[in-house]
Amino acid sequence: MKWLTAALLLPLAALLIYVSADLPDRGDPDAPANLHLSPELVEVTERDIEIPNIVTAVLADVRGYDTLGETLVVFTAGLAVLLVLMRGARPRDSGRSNER
């Protein structure tokens, strides 16, 4: 299993490194991903929101709906842990007859 997995994953690593030759250089100012949205976000933050931290402005205002969903995800995770681990719901003696 170990050698089979390694034999499958090493070509994947080689493929990823080969593909990285086509990606933009690290810190390239003209990388396509950095050209389009970023100036608008800086401009909106400075003109309309007037707080220094661009990340906070984008997180809570421009993408506020997304962050609401994210907070709901965290809340749902808390609820799920409570439901899975609630004390009363534990069958005390069933299922652990084998080893313990």
Added chain:
Amino acid sequence: MIEEIAARFPYWATAALIVIGLYGMIAKRSLVKKLIGMNILQSAIILFFIAGSLREGASVPILFEEGAVARAEDFVNPLPHVLMLTAIVVGVAITGVALAFLVRIREEFGTLDEESLLEQVRR
């Protein structure tokens, strides 16, 4: 040669972390180690996005000077930072729920080993 390495280094680190994480998820028998592998895979994705947001000669995305006109070239791209903040928090939520399931599995079957779990389920 050095410049080539410096320009490609984040991508190579990402590839290494992806492969390490996938190896942990596939080859390890303990479910906890599979979960750790998943977290390593997630940090590979985070590293990739943060490395993609870099800009040569740019600063952190915080407008320091009052009144000065902000130019987008002075700041790294803020959008990947926002997205990765989301990804980190969701990753914490996923890890918590997964650990809860692991606790229940340990209680129910007395083991977290993949092989003996499969054996018990087949029986």
Added chain:
Amino acid sequence: MTEQHDSIILNFVVRVLLVPFIFVFGVYVLVHGEASPGGGFQAGAIVAAGLVLARLTTGSEHGERRISTRVLLWLASAGIGIYVLAGIVPLLAGVNFLDYAALPVEWFNAVAGHERTNRAMGIFIVEVGIFIGVFSVLVILYDHLTERFTDD
């Protein structure tokens, strides 16, 4: 992990020196989230880490927990409620969901004595909601993932 440690040094250092500092730093990260790196998620994680540290050193068998799961669940719901309220109030004013410009918070400028846009105020309100929600959920996760091993 669950028995009480009776070391007076550990108790003093953690509960008197360390945890209050962590709480204050968490609140600092929250209120400075719009001027420096920080925000609701980070502050929630920091304050939850402080509470978890206190629980690690005192042990859960050491009396009742000051903050029970029931209270934490109410707190988490209140955090989400603050966020949703900040979205619904602009909706009632006739603009889009989560459009903070329509929030009725102009009076706060007179109280605080400095000018801030409505959208900055809305961001702060939302960050407080996120902070309460993330903090309570992280503490809930810690409490319920560790308490199961007390009777094994």
